[in-house]
Amino acid sequence: MSPEDLISRSAEKHGRERKNLIPILQDIVRENSYLSEEAMVSVARELDISPAEVYGVATFYSFLDTKPLGKNIIRICKTIICYMHGQDEVIRAIEDRLKIKLGETTPDGEFSFLPTNCIGHCHKGPAMLINDRVYSSLTPETAVRAVEEYI
């Protein structure tokens, strides 16, 4: 589906009112992993609002990225509780496996590895999300195995 089609179909589904801006942006991110400038301008046109408004909303939310990201997004919890249970080693193991640093995207565009705030699995830390799926009680080995499911 072309980006234009995706946007107009999503606007059709949710309705072209301001209150539906975020669900529309979420649809685009789900499909393309990020919001390009062109996409934000098209959304603004669909909803008849200023592109600055769309940009303002997009940049407020950490899950609405405005820079290209990998096909699979790994978000590892950086809260102290996960840190207390060995999150550092897990981060190093994933960095070694993907040959990138935390915060980077692999050159082939397959993975982005990002820190995130608490994801609500504190009693089973360290924890991470890969796309929408959660992985908890991680060790360096289980974390690498989880990442490899997506290779």
Add this chain to the structure above:
Amino acid sequence: MDSSTRERRIAEHKKRVNLIFKKCVWDDFLDRALEMSPEDMLEKVKESGLRGRGGAGFPTWLKWKFAREAEADEKYVICNADEGEPGTFKDRAILQEQAGKVLPGMLVCAKVIGAEKGFIYLRGEYAYLLPALSQEVENFNEKIREKGERFSIEIKLGSGAYVCGEETALIESLEGNRGEPRNKPPFPVSEGYLGKPTVVHNVETLVYASIIISEGPECFKSLGTSDSAGAKVFCISGDTDLDEGIYELEMGMTIKEFVELFSDGDIKAVQVGGASGHCVPRKKFADTIIGFEGVPTGGSMVLFNSSRSMYNVLHNYLEFFEEESCGQCTPCRIGCQQLLKGIEAVKSGEKPSEYLDDLVKLAGMMKISAKCGLGQSAANPFISIVEHFREEIMY
């Protein structure tokens, strides 16, 4: 306390309190609730002494009363499932295991205030709950439609912003805006979503409301203390040797009792209420009550043993607030940055230790001048950790 005594005591606690996770059939409840008048429902919730379970503890019945008395053509009920407080994971468990009790809670609230539309604002990090939850909501909508009710529920997904757990920021987000908290008053009960009266409740509050209406206020009121009636779902993490993290416990325990039950004993501090809560040091365990008369909590209890650096803990929390501050008001935007830079400067010796006193004053200023709960409560961990673990911040 040896481990078998601990196990036995925990089992006793579980036996005494089992409201939220108890299995039951909700069809009967719906029939009973729908026969009840809104006045009766309001009266029952009032009698139970239920206060908001998200942490702030506003009396539930009062919210309902204000929204009920507000005159408007449309009103809304919102279930706040934007559980972002570090160390908190109870709402996820409730939605996974007991969504069937959350939805009737929304319905009874709607009946009392006169709303026909409800939203569940689910945090983006919990998107994996959507398939099961959507199915549950669809079935529920269908079931109550058959019973002749006009109320329906819709799920909206958040996009990774802690501040959207603040009710007015959540409403802004639902309206398609940046999640920037509003000035209060007006409170959402008079002007909320789309300017209409809106009641926003934590997931857990809604479950207790439905239990109180279905089983009567006594089952709730008979537990807890006079200021903190009932029970509460706690999330226990950090230096605990137990695998399970979620427990429903009676309100009013002291931290000493709590630590004895849920750890092997070597605990030097407990962070009560998540990053935005208070840090209680060991010397205060015995005389600190978990509840509105002592330290209030949205449920998060993080235990730290004697090997942990409280500097690292505070540094992590301040980084969190600095990142999650919406940036709208100066006390929070600049305050969080300065507190973080400040402890780094003291640690490195760039600033003298007395500088911590200036930072405590700054934190006190944030408490009174920040626009919303985020900026006001960012000061809590700072003030309590610096007060009790000053030498760990300095050296």
